[in-house]
Amino acid sequence: MxxxxxxxxxEVARARRALVRLGARASTVQVAAxxxxxxSQVSRxxxxxxxxxxxxxxxxxxxxxxxxxxxxxxxxDAAKASVIRAALRTWDATPEGAQALVRLLRSVQDLRxxxxxxx
Numbered sequence: 707m708x709x710x711x712x713x714x715x716x717e718v719a720r721a722r723r724a725l726v727r728l729g730a731r732a733s734t735v736q737v738a739a740x741x742x743x744x745x746s747q748v749s750r751x752x753x754x755x756x757x758x759x760x761x762x763x764x765x766x767x768x769x770x771x772x773x774x775x776x777x778x779x780x781x782x783d784a785a786k787a788s789v790i791r792a793a794l795r796t797w798d799a800t801p802e803g804a805q806a807l808v809r810l811l812r813s814v815q816d817l818r819x820x821x822x823x824x825x
Contacts, residue, residue: 714757721763722754728770729753739792741769 714722728737729752737752738745743762750756756763793811797803 718757718759721759721767722756724770725752725763725766726754728766728773732773736788737766737769739788741765742791742795 734745734749734752737743738748741748743751743765747762748766751763751766759767793807797807
């Protein structure tokens, strides 16, 4: 064990508190989808496991501030934007990748239609 551990700066301590609060009101999956940060990284940061204000910490702090001003249910436009961001992050920017992603989404659509028809 290290003999001397640096104490977190006041700025880091404030950031930790803000991100822990964000973690209490938002899922890591949703935050990851909205910000583009990997879900495991979001999970770690929302638990306050960081020592400096990295780019991802700053991005999450901005997201937390924006989310704090917006109503909890952001509506269809926000949901649509979230789906588009997730699809674009999944796509490898090739025509073949686009075709594969479209086939996947159409398959999901067909599955949903089939499930609705059974009900």
